[in-house]
Amino acid sequence: MENIFIGIASSLRGFFSGLGVPDLYNDIIMLVVKLVSILVFILVNALWLVYMERRVCAFMQSRLGPIHVGPKGLLQSFADIGKLLGKEIILPKGIDLVVFLLMPVLIFVPPLLIYAVIPFGKDMVAVDMNIGVFYLLAVASLSTILFWAAGWSSNNKYSLIGGMRSVAQMVSYELPLILALLGVIMLTGTLNINQIVNAQNGIWFILTQPIAFLIYFIAGVAETNRTPFCLVEGESEIIAGPYTEYSGMGFAMFFLAEYANVMIISAMCTVMFLGGWLAPFGLDFIPSWLWFFLKMYVMIFIFMWVRWTYPRIRVDQLMGFGWKVLVPLSLANIFVTGVGMYIYRAIGW
Amino acid sequence: MFGQGLIKGLQITWGRLLDKKHTVKYPYEKIEMFPRFHGRFELDVEKCIACGLCANACPNKVIEMEKEKVDKKQFLTKYVMRIEYCLFCGLCVESCNKDALKFTNVLDMNQYRRSWVRLSLVDRPAPEAAEEAPKEETPAKTVKVEAAAGQAPVKEG
Amino acid sequence: MKTQTYSLNLGPQHPSTHGVFRIILELDGETVVKATPVPGYLHRGIEKLAEARTYTQVIPYTDRMDYLAGMLMNWGYVQAVEKLMGIEVPERAEYIRVIVGELSRIASHMIATGAYGGDIGALTAFTYTFRDREYCIDLLEMVSGSRMTFSYFRVGGVADDLPGEFYPAARKFLADLPGMCDEYDGLITGNEIFQARTKHVGVITPEMGINYSLSGPTLRGSGVNYDLRKVRPYSVYDRLNFEVPLGKNGDCFDRFRIRIEEMRQCGKIIQQALDQIPEGSIQAKVPKVIKPPVGDAYAEVESSKGVYGCYLVSDGSPKPYRVHFRRPSFINLGYLAKLCEGWKIADVIAILGSIDIVLGEVDC
Secondary structure (H helix, E strand, O other): OOOHHHHHHHHHHHHHHHOOOOHHHHHHHHHHHHHHHHHHHHHHHHHHHHHHHHHHHHHHOOOOOOOOOOHHHOOHHHHHHHHHHOOOOOOOOOOOHHHHHHHHHHOOHHHHHHHOOOOOEOOEOOOOOOOHHHHHHHHHOHHHHHHHHHHHHOOOHHHHHHHHHHHHHHHHHHHHHHHHHHHHHHHHOOOOHHHHHHHOOOOOHHHHOHHHHHHHHHHHHHHOOOHHHOOOOOOOOOOOHHHOOOOHHHHHHHHHHHHHHHHHHHHHHHHHHOOOOOOHHHOOOOOHHHHHHHHHHHHHHHHHHHHOOOOOOOHHHHHHHHHHHHHHHHHHHHHHHHHHHHHHHHHOO | OOOHHHHHHHHHHHHHHHOOOOOOOOOOOOOOOOOOOOOOEEEOOOOOOOOOHHHHHOOOOOEEEEEEEEOOEEEEEEEEEOHHHOOOOOHHHHHOOOOOEEEOOOOOOOOOOHHHHOEEEEEOOOOOOOOOOHHHHOOOOOOOHHHHHHHOOOOOO | OOOOOEEEEEOOOOOOOOOOOEEEEEEEOOEEEEEEEEOOOOOOOHHHHHHOOOOHHHHHHHHOOOOOOHHHHHHHHHHHHHHHHOOOOOHHHHHHHHHHHHHHHHHHHHHHHHHHHHHHOOHHHHHHHHHHHHHHHHHHHHHHOOOOOOOOEEOOEEOOOOOOOHHHHHHHHHHHHHHHHHHHHHHHHOOHHHHHHHOOOOOOOHHHHHHOOOOOHHHHOOOOOOOHHHHOOOOOHHHOOOOOOOOOOOOHHHHHHHHHHHHHHHHHHHHHHHHHOOOOOOEOOOOOOOOOOOEEEEEEEEOOOOEEEEEEEEOOOOOOOEEEEEOHHHHHHHHHHHHHOOOEHHHHHHHHHHHOOOHHHHHO
C-alpha cells in the first residue's frame, strides 16, 4: 500500500525502457504522466469538494443537500458540470473578448503549477525542487492577475470592483502568508518542501509555531476568497465579483479553481505545519499518502466550517486587519522565533 | 473577550452538523396538509344550487359559471375557475351556503402551460326534457385539471 | 491626478435588495457619495384596485403588501372598516387576532434577522431562521389554511376559530422560541465580525428618526420608545404584559438586535393571550353586505415594520371610495439616501437590510 503509486511509476518507467525508449524521452513521458495524473487529481478532487461543500454546508444548516443524483447525491457535481457544459457562453457587449475568454482557461494554470512541488506522500512529488516553498509562493500569487483581468475585461462595474478588491486583498494577505511561513523556514533552514516535512519528524510545527499557523490559516482563507474574506465574490454586495458576467463553463472553471486553491492552501498547511505525510504516534501502517489526504481534508473541513459560520468583513476592515494586525504579528513571530532559536542554541540542548 | 463570539458560532454550526435534519425529502415523502389547507377546489355538484354567491364573493372574478333553467330549478352546466388569477383567499368557499365548494388538500396544481392551469370543475350539458329524471344525469363528470387542459374555455382577460 | 466618481446601478435585480428595489449609487472608489433610491418596481396599484372591490374583497389584497406579516396587514385594514362602521369586535376574536398577529410578527422578524445575516454574508443564519419560520408558519397555516397570504381577518372578527390542535402546537413552538433566539444570538449577534460590520454604521439619531417619521424597530433602535401597542393600545394589548426593547446607538446593530428581542417579547404576549383567551363568538354581527356610512376613518396598528395605517373614505356604497395605506417600509426608506452617504457599498447593503423593507409594501 505504502508504495503503490511509486510502484506504478517505476513499473511504467521500466515498461517504457523495456520498449527501448531512450532515457531522455522516458523522463519526458514520465513527467507528462505525472502532470496529467495531477490534473486528473485536481479535477476529481475539485468535483468532490463541490459536493462535499454542499453536503457540509447543508448539514450545518439543518438541511440534507444534494440527495437525488446518484447514491447520496454523489453524482450531483457531474450533473452540474454536464449542465454547465451545455450552457451558452454569453458574451456581453463591450468586453475585451480575448482576455474575457482566456481567463477561465488560465485560471487553472497556477494551481496546476503548484501541485508539481507538493509531496503527496513519501517520495511522491512530481518535481522535487530545492526552492519549493519559494516557487510555490511565487506561482500562487499569479492568480491575482487572472482575477483582476477577468474583472477588468467584463465591462461590468461589479466585475471591476471585484477585480480591484481581489488585487488589494491578495496583495495585502500574501505578505502575512509569506511572513508566517518564514518562521518555519527559519527553523528548518531549507526551502525544500520534502526536507521541511522530514524536519517535523519529532514535533509538528503547529506546536512550535502556533501563531504562524494561525496567521497562515487566516491569510490562507483570504487568499482563497472564502467567507470571512470573500469580498472578491461578495455575493450580497457585488453579485459575484469578477465572475459576474461569466456563464456556463467559464463560471464553472472559476468555481473549480476556487476549490483547487482551497486544496493548495490546505495541502500547504499540512506540509508546513501538520507534518505532511508523516504518520503521528507511529501509526505508520497507514500509508503516508493517506495520512496526507486525511490531514488535508481535515483542513478543508475547517475551511468549510468557518465559511458556513461567519459573516463577511468589510473591505476597509479587511485591509486594516491585514496590515495592522497580521503583518505586525507575523513580524513579531519571526522575531520571537529568531530569539528562541538563539536561546535554544545557547543552552545547547 | 475577543473571539468568544467566533468560537460560539463554530460550536453552534458544529452542533447542527451532527443534529437531526429538518428537511422533508419532498418527492419521496410528503407531509400531510392541515385540514384547512387552501388547496385545489372541489365542487359537490349535488349540493350546488348555482346561486352564484361564490362568483360574486370573488375579488378577482375567477369563477365563471353558466347555468340553465331546467324544471324551475337552476341547473349548473359549466363551472370554470381561472386558477391563474386565484388569490386562494377562501372568500368563495366561505360564501357558499350549501357547503358545495370546498378546498382539498391537493397542492400540486402546476401545469406545463399557463392555459392548462384553468380548473374546470363542471362541464356538462343540461338535461333535455324535464321528464327525464335529472338524477341520472347529475353524477356528472367533475373534470379534473388534466382533462380540462384541452377544453379550457377561451375567455377574455 | 484627476479622479472622478462613477455611478453604480444597484438593483432592481440584485441579490440583497430584498426584492426589486433600486438604488443609484454615485461612488468614489467604494465610498458612496450620493444615493438615490428608486422604488416602484413592484407597484400593483392595490389602493386603486381596492376601489373596485367590496370591503371584504379588499382583505386578500392587503395580504399582498407586507407578505411576510400578512396577518398584521389584514388587521390594520379591518380595524379601519370596523372604526368606520362602529363595530364592536368580540373579545375572543380580539385575542385570536393578537395571537395570529404576533405569530406573524415573529415570522416577519425571523426573515428580517435571517435575511440580514445573509446580507452581511452569514448564509447559515438565513437558513436557521427560515427553518424555524416554517414551524411558525405551520401554526398560521393550521389556523388560516395559507402559509403566507392568509386573508384570515374579517370585518368584525376572524374567519374561523382556532382549531383544537393549535393550542398544543403553539405552546410547543413558544417553548422552543427562546432557544431559537439564543441560537441566532450566538451565531450572529455575538459574532465579532458581525459586530464590526454593523456597530456604529448607519446611525439614525432619535431626532432624525422622529423628523423623518420612521417607526417600528427602525425608530426604536435609536432609543425612541414608540410602540403603538404601548403608546395607544388597540385591541387587547392593554391587558397583556410585555416590554418594548429599545436600542441605544441607533446603528444597524441595534436595529437588528431589537428584532430578536422583540421575538422573545412576542412569545410572551402569545403565551399570555393563550392563557387569557375567553370562550365566545369570533364574529361580531355584521350585515352581509358591508355598507359603511358616509365618512372616513383612519386606524393604525403596529406592524412588524412600523406603524401601519389605513385610511378609508366611504361614500355609502358597498365599495370604498378611497383607500390609502400608510406603509411603514416605504416611509422608513425616506431616510435611506442620507443614511447611505459616506459609507461603503457593503454598508449600503447593511443599512438597507437593517431597515427591513418588504418591496410589496414599499411599492404597494
